[in-house]
Amino acid sequence: MMTAPPLDVRYFADALPDAxxxxxxxxxxVxxxxxxxxxxxxxxxxxxxYSGQHYEAMEMPPRISAIAARVGEFAxxxxxxxxxxxxxxxxxxxxxxxxxxEGLAPASAIAIVSLGAIRPLVFRSIDWSHHTELALEHGSLLLMTQTTQRIWTHGVPRTSAAGCRISLTFRRFDTRPTEASA
Structure with missing residues (x-):
């Protein structure tokens, strides 16, 4: 049997004090x-x-900025x-x-905050030989690394009885000027 590739994630239940x-x-x-x-x-x-969607720069509202700061403490x-x-x-x-x-700060994590209904996040190795599932609870935080993104895919499957859920995904873009733009 093949050994599962490392799933480099960290999960924190109840990460938000006022979910x-x-x-x-x-x-x-919003x-x-x-x-x-x-x-x-x-x-x-x-x-x-991403995926053909383009968004304008928009200041984070104070509440989202506070969540980003909290998530940054964990990351x-x-x-x-x-x-x-x-x-x-x-x-x-x-x-x-x-x-x-692409464009993210080197060694930064991608963070997922989950609010509302519990939904599974399913991870599948890129060769389809392994999978694992995490139930993302209300107020939880999941941190994923670049290593995970290279060797695993992830998705949120249909869950017929689930109610409304909002995920906040946080990224750290490298905004330093490059030699070509400096």
Whole structure:
């Protein structure tokens, strides 16, 4: 039997001190983008453009900035982008994918804060030989490294009975000027 490749993640249940208020803010105060078929999105901080979606730079609201600071304490570095994903029901999904590290600060983590309904995040090795599942609880934090992105894919499968869930994914983009732009 093949040995499973290392899944380099760290999970923290109850990472947010006021997850209920954070969820209420996101449900009532955020202007959601409906361009994606599988879920609604919103982006804050420096732009993170992916899958043909382009977002303008937008200042993080104070509540999201506070969550980013809290997540940064766990990660050991600050974050300058938050991509929010709103899954209205268990029918809203995210297919298996690997997050790109293009433009991200070297050795930075990608963080996922989960609010609302518990949903599984399924990891599958790129050769499909191994998989594992984590139940992302309300107020939890998951940190993933570049190593994980290279050898695993992850996705949020359909879960028929699940209610509304919002994930906040935080990234640290390297905003230093390059030689070509300096």
């Amino acid at each position: 209920d208020a954070d969820l209420t803010f996101l449900l009532t105060e 202007a959601w983008d409906d361009r994606m078929r599988a879920r609604r999105t919103a982006s804050f901080g420096v732009p993170y453009n 050991g570095h600050p974050f300058n982008n938050c991509l929010a994903n709103r899954y209205e029901t268990g029918d809203n999904t995210m297919g298996f994918h690997q997050d790109s590290y």
